Amino acid sequence: DGGITQSPKYLFRKEGQNVTLSCEQNLNHDAMYWYRQDPGQGLRLIYYSQIVNDFQKGDIAEGYSVSREKKESFPLTVTSAQKNPTAFYLCASSIGPKNYGYTFGSGTRLTVV
Amino acid sequence: QKEVEQNSGPLSVPEGAIASLNCTYSDRGSQSFFWYRQYSGKSPELIMFIYSNGDKEDGRFTAQLNKASQYVSLLIRDSQPSDSATYLCAVTTGTASKLTFGTGTRLQVTL
Numbered sequence: 107d108g109g110i111t112q113s114p115k116y117l118f119r120k121e122g123q124n125v126t127l128s129c130e131q132n133l134n135h136d137a138m139y140w141y142r143q144d145p146g147q148g149l150r151l152i153y154y155s156q157i158v159n160d161f162q163k164g165d166i167a168e169g170y171s172v173s174r175e176k177k178e179s180f181p182l183t184v185t186s187a188q189k190n191p192t193a194f195y196l197c198a199s200s201i202g203p204k205n206y207g208y209t210f211g212s213g214t215r216l217t218v219v
Numbered sequence: 220q221k222e223v224e225q226n227s228g229p230l231s232v233p234e235g236a237i238a239s240l241n242c243t244y245s246d247r248g249s250q251s252f253f254w255y256r257q258y259s260g261k262s263p264e265l266i267m268f269i270y271s272n273g274d275k276e277d278g279r280f281t282a283q284l285n286k287a288s289q290y291v292s293l294l295i296r297d298s299q300p301s302d303s304a305t306y307l308c309a310v311t312t313g314t315a316s317k318l319t320f321g322t323g324t325r326l327q328v329t330l
Binding site: 137139141146147148149151154156164196203204205206207208209210211212213 | 263323
């Protein structure tokens with residue numbers, strides 16, 4: 107079955123530690139996105155990529171980094187510079203957001219311990 | 220002013236009633252409009268999209284778009300307890316390469 111897989115489902119980060127969230131899709135979508143969701147604040151865009159080897163900052167990119175070396179994969183690294191990383195992270199992909207919207211992965215819940 | 224605004228709710232409706240969810244947006248150039256349903260702790264799932272002014276129906280769901288008023292709504296007929304969720308409105312903006320989301324409206328369908 108085609109879809110988007112995010113892993114892990116739950117992740118715990120210690121202070122000062124970098125962690126990487128995985129996002130893999132087999133939908134053959136060109137565009138991929140990372141959003142962060144906090145209670146009462148909706149989804150906020152972190153980074154997005156419309157094609158392999160290219161990506162753009164979203165509204166809250168500080169403290170995060172991404173890579174897009176393969177069409178299927180768009181990992182997100184939460185660096186120690188991100189001071190408040192506890193949130194629900196959602197990866198999405200699209201064949202063309204204007205006409206088709208997004209397909210979301212199941213999410214990763216990151217908690218700082 | 221937020222780009223996409225929704226009343227956070229909760230909106231409480233009795234089972235079998237019509238639930239009406241509203242969304243306004245600020246960018247007159249927005250071209251496409253989407254409604255996602257999100258259950259607690261889960262990821263959003265697409266339930267409706269609309270591009271043209273007027274109504275679009277799909278089963279119990281009807282999306283309504285009024286570009287002149289910059290307003291999009293979702294009607295859920297014969298509401299069921301399983302419809303209890305947060306409903307997110309999203310619009311394409313700028314170069315239409317990404318969606319901007321509202322904060323969502325929490326719907327509670329009561330027995």
